Amino acid sequence: MNGSVVLLHLAGAVALLLWATRMVRTGVERTYGSELRQRLRSVVKRPVLAVSFGAALAIALQSSTAVTLLVGSFVGSGFVGGVTGLMAVRGAEVGSALVVKILNYDLTLLVPICILAGTIIFMTTERRDWRQNGRILVGIGLLILSLEMIGQATEPLRHSQLLPVIVSYLSSDPITAYLLAALVTWLFHSSIAAVILLTSFASRGFIQPELGLVMVLGVNLGSSIIAPILTRNAPPKTRVVPLGNLLMRGAGSLVALLLFLTFQPPLSLLGSTSVDQIVNAHILFNVLILLAGIPLSGLVLRATEALVSLNTPQGEQQPLAAQEVSALDPSVLDTPSLALANATREVVRVCETVELMLQRIMDLYEKPDQARIKELAALDDRVDRRHAAIKLYLSRLATSNLSDYEALRTQELLGACVKLEQVGDIIVRNMLAQVRKKMNRKVEFTEEGWRELSQFHAFVLANARLAFNVLISRDEHTARQLVQEKDRLRDMEKDTSQRHFSRLREGSERSIETSTIHLDTIRDLKQINSLLTSMAYPVLEEQGLLRDSRLRMARK
Structure with missing residues (x-):
């Protein structure tokens, strides 16, 4: 099998992974979205509950970015304080990392069960909530199936002559590997998909755990960039939490990279296999950022508010009914x-x-x-x-x-x-x-x-x-x-x-x-x-x- 075909199969498998993740997220949002928002708005006022519910919501939505945007809107509306909002997002990042851990177990038996059950539910009822539940089940089945497809698509790379050269270069240039992982994550708009791709390569020996850890840190940088870009035109208060998350998680990934390259700690403490080491490093990093965020959230919030204020031109905040443009063109009557x-x-x-x-x-x-x-x-x-x-x-x-x-x-x-x-x-x-x-x-x-x-x-x-x-x-x-x-x-x-x-x-x-x-x-x-x-x-x-x-x- 030539390289183009391998890349095509791999791209298709990753596309299915992203699509399946979207199916699960939209199904959850349409069925339970309003209730989850109400629950989040009530518990997010207490930091401890905010962390735990943020993690649970990220697992349900398969996306920490979705939780970041949601919490950011609450902060922008004045329902939640900035520090508590940052802590909720910290919990969401840990929850997103745990999703990767769950998906690395052998769940192949769930593929036919979820797809069959979801299809039956979707096709046999007109009730919206039941149909969305069927959509969620099909999405979970396709998500697990996509993991198998990624594994099968990467198998021919064992015989590739080019891949060892690329991996060797990235291993010798960790900064490039770090930035490449960040770019791929931003393109995917999903840290889950990016880490799963890394674990697929690691499980087949294509990348070593040391390179995998460097790229996991890059994944966290890329994931923290997504929400600030999506909210760049939002009101200033709404941009505070996404930008604060970038400061904590993005800067934290850079500090962690420098510490890792300086001290070269043994990775055997993170697990016995390369896959476990990469996944556990991802979880450990987000847990450490969560713990660091407890004393530092106030400082990060003040810094973020100052940055947002500097980037907000005078007069940017306009009332809701400020401008109107009509589509009613009388010349085409x-x-x-x-x-x-x-x-x-x-x-x-x-x-x-x-x-x-x-x-x-x-x-x-x-x-x-x-x-x-x-x-x-x-x-x-x-x-x-x-x-x-x-x-x-x-x-x-x-x-x-x-x-x-x-x-x-x-x-x-x-x-x-x-x-x-x-x-x-x-x-x-x-x-x-x-x-x-x-x-x-x-x-x-x-x-x-x-x-x-x-x-x-x-x-x-x-x-x-x-x-x-x-x-x-x-x-x-x-x-x-x-x-x-x-x-x-x-x-x-x-x-x-x-x-x-x-x-x-x-x-x-x-x-x-x-x-x-x-x-x-x-x-x-x-x-x-x-x-x-x-x-x-x-x-x-x-x-x-x-x-x-x-x-x-x-x-x-």
Whole structure:
């Protein structure tokens, strides 16, 4: 087998590894993402719990970068302190390192089990959460399969004449090896994939443990660069945690490299095989950075904030409703297809604004803030302006000679825009009023009550995203799923109300104080869900799947 074919097989195996990791991560985010965010936001306020939950979340998401971005957003929103955020990220890095350890065990039997079970679950149910669980199982199966493929793809390299030359050069030039590993990790956007590739080479004797350790340190440098690059255009406060992680982990990897090259400690203490030595070195490094971060996090935070401040031009921080650009070009009204495309783009922007409002409102329930309340109200003004402009634009288009589909699409966009404007009104006029009431009365939900509200809100937010997808894709399957989710929400509302009334009967003082706010919020969220679900009706009516406002049995 020639070198090009070997590299092609290896590239395919690595691509499958990255894809499988993404499948697992997106499946977890779609099924448990909102709940995990709520849990993280509650525990991340305590450093010890933040470390442990950060590690667990990194294992679940198969990515420490995802946790870093999530924690960074919490710090940027003011829900979490910078030091605690850094500690949560430190835990995430340890969790990501433990994933590599787990994947180095012999898990081949799980490949057919996970793929078969995941496929059966995904194909035999319409429930979104079950389908995502099936997706997770298939992703795990493909992840383990990709490890086998990497091993098989690297096997022919035993006979390569070029590889020993490259390895020999890298062994004699550790700085180049360190930087190369950092570059590869950044390209992969995954430290897990990079370390697994190293262990595959080490298991076949292609690289020695000393070179493997140097490259593991480079992997940690490359992994710490990813989040700062992804957040380079984010608000300054959001950039603090990713940049702080770069200072701690990136600088720590460089210090560790210099110490290793200077003292050349024996690697036999890390394990009996080269693979164990590389994996354990990866874990040990992140544990040491975690321990060093306990006394140094405050200093790192101050240094990071100073760096962010230096790189933030005056006037960079703008209010949420600062600038607007319209896609409604009046010059193309004589071409209905182009005009409808423009109107669709503008409605998508309204969808994005409404989604942002729906996300932020629960943050205000948890931590009311007058400045953020005004920002959210400003977003509703943006929705109103865009709604008026779209309505006028489509009204002018309706006077043109439209085909049946174009006329139907015009009415569909008008209806969706009206519903989005109504959702914005509910958030600002009803739910913000509840936020102010909670803030003025200085009352707090019970832990159980807040968990129920958060789960109900997460369900509605997920349905909102489905509704926006239906508006753009007009996909029959997604539209049917959205209407089915409405029935699940109705059952959830009944359960939530029953549990709330049960707490009232038990005389819970906090439940009594927040009863009106709790019930009115559930009512508002349910109304928002109904409005968004109705955006799927035109698609279902066109397919003949609606009858007397009820969803017909799906066609097989």
